[in-house]
Amino acid sequence: MYEFPHECIIKRMTLRIAVAGASGYAGGEVLRLLLSHPGVVDGSLEIGALTAGGSAGTRLGQHHPNLLPLADRVIEESSPEILAQHDVVFLGLPHGYSAAIAEALPDSTLIIDCGADFRLTNAADWEKFYGSPHAGTWPYGMPELPGARQTLTGARRIAVPGCYPTATSLAMAPAVAAGIVEPQITIVAVTGASGAGKTLRTDLLASEVMGSARAYGVGGAHRHNPEITQNLQALTDEAVTVSFTPVLAPMARGILATCVAPTSVTEAQAREVYEAAYGDEPFVHLLPVGQIPQTSAVVGSNAVHLSVHVDETAKKLVVVSAIDNLTKGTAGGAVQSMNIALGLPETAGLTTIGVAP
Numbered sequence: 106m107y108e109f110p111h112e113c114i115i116k117r118m119t120l121r122i123a124v125a126g127a128s129g130y131a132g133g134e135v136l137r138l139l140l141s142h143p144g145v146v147d148g149s150l151e152i153g154a155l156t157a158g159g160s161a162g163t164r165l166g167q168h169h170p171n172l173l174p175l176a177d178r179v180i181e182e183s184s185p186e187i188l189a190q191h192d193v194v195f196l197g198l199p200h201g202y203s204a205a206i207a208e209a210l211p212d213s214t215l216i217i218d219c220g221a222d223f224r225l226t227n228a229a230d231w232e233k234f235y236g237s238p239h240a241g242t243w244p245y246g247m248p249e250l251p252g253a254r255q256t257l258t259g260a261r262r263i264a265v266p267g268c269y270p271t272a273t274s275l276a277m278a279p280a281v282a283a284g285i286v287e288p289q290i291t292i293v294a295v296t297g298a299s300g301a302g303k304t305l306r307t308d309l310l311a312s313e314v315m316g317s318a319r320a321y322g323v324g325g326a327h328r329h330n331p332e333i334t335q336n337l338q339a340l341t342d343e344a345v346t347v348s349f350t351p352v353l354a355p356m357a358r359g360i361l362a363t364c365v366a367p368t369s370v371t372e373a374q375a376r377e378v379y380e381a382a383y384g385d386e387p388f389v390h391l392l393p394v395g396q397i398p399q400t401s402a403v404v405g406s407n408a409v410h411l412s413v414h415v416d417e418t419a420k421k422l423v424v425v426s427a428i429d430n431l432t433k434g435t436a437g438g439a440v441q442s443m444n445i446a447l448g449l450p451e452t453a454g455l456t457t458i459g460v461a462p
């Protein structure tokens with residue numbers, strides 16, 4: 106056995122990557138990004154098994170017509186035996202499946218879980234919002250949070266953040282960390298239907314979603330509440346409260362979050378805080394004054410677009426944030442974390458340029 110991963114890179118061994126949940130949206134997006142990852146292009150990374158549940162035995166092309174280079178690959182069962190033959194395993198499975206798989210894989214396997222199972226530190230929060238026993242906590246794949254890159258470097262287990270927590274935590278983290286807001290935060294975030302995955306649901310039929318927008322998980326009921334609070338609470342000694350309302354909009358991809366908190370600073374002062382926090386970040390961009398984020402500008406990219414405003418009358422900081430839920434909100438964050446864990450350039454295989462309009 107070699108020491109994974111640095112020895113592999115030094116010895117130019119090929120790392121094999123499996124994607125479990127390959128027929129789903131998260132798995133498909135991981136594969137889309139991997140196909141143009143320089144490691145896959147130069148052969149140092151290899152796309153190995155593609156696995157799923159009931160879709161085992163079908164061609165990947167049936168599920169993802171965009172992934173032509175992999176169209177004829179046959180999906181296998183998500184068994185630990187198959188996944189254990191790989192150095193890196195992405196999990197794009199429903200909540201509740203990751204722990205059993207992780208237990209059956211060697212400690213040396215880099216497991217990157219797009220699901221929620223290992224994101225929360227507080228077992229009571231997990232049980233309240235997910236209704237099952239807490240599996241544990243893994244290093245959290247949001248490199249832009251203070252201290253996160255060190256935790257991810259060399260990690261073998263990574264919990265990829267939720268899509269709303271990505272858009273909203275990155276929007277509010279600088280303000281909370283710098284103490285320029287009272288951390289009583291109100292968030293309304295619009296999302297596209299792909300956030301719900303591919304599972305057939307009658308409330309997600311085209312006739313239900315097209316031409317309409319609707320709030321859901323209202324009144325603190327959405328399971329991303331504790332995750333957003335956890336991320337922001339880690340940045341301050343003051344008690345953080347988050348009132349979060351998600352809204353489903355008739356679009357396939359994208360999240361647009363509006364995050365509001367009381368402040369006494371000016372807009373210029375707030376911008377200075379955000380410029381200092383994100384000036385060197387490859388994926389988080391504070392937009393020029395006068396430009397406000399929109400989902401079409403980030404779709405298909407790993408970018409986070411932010412604008413920072415102060416409502417002088419209401420004395421509120423207003424931060425608008427846009428991401429692609431499937432890219433920075435899932436698979437892009439997963440690949441970015443893989444890059445850090447493996448000692449590869451953090452931006453490898455990831456673009457900041459969206460497909461607007």
Ligand SMILES: NC(=O)C1=CN([C@@H]2O[C@H](COP(=O)(O)OP(=O)(O)OC[C@H]3O[C@@H](n4cnc5c(N)ncnc54)[C@H](OP(=O)(O)O)[C@@H]3O)[C@@H](O)[C@H]2O)C=CC1
Nearest residue numbers: 126128129130131157158159160197198220300302303304
């Ligand atoms: N969609 C998004 O924007 C985001 C998703 N995530 C997370 O990523 C994970 C995947 O989500 P998403 O891709 O949207 O969901 P999908 O419903 O699109 O895909 C789910 C995948 O899991 C597979 N699967 C389902 N049941 C089983 C099973 N019993 N055994 C093995 N495989 C199974 C499905 O295979 P089959 O086709 O065979 O049923 C499919 O490949 C979830 O945990 C989700 O919370 C995280 C952030 C954002």
Ligand SMILES: CC(=O)N[C@@H](CCC(=O)OP(=O)(O)O)C(=O)O
Nearest residue numbers: 220221267268296297298300301
């Ligand atoms: C439209 C829609 O339903 N969106 C999903 C997004 C959550 C998600 O996918 O993130 P997790 O990994 O935490 O499940 C939702 O609100 O549940």
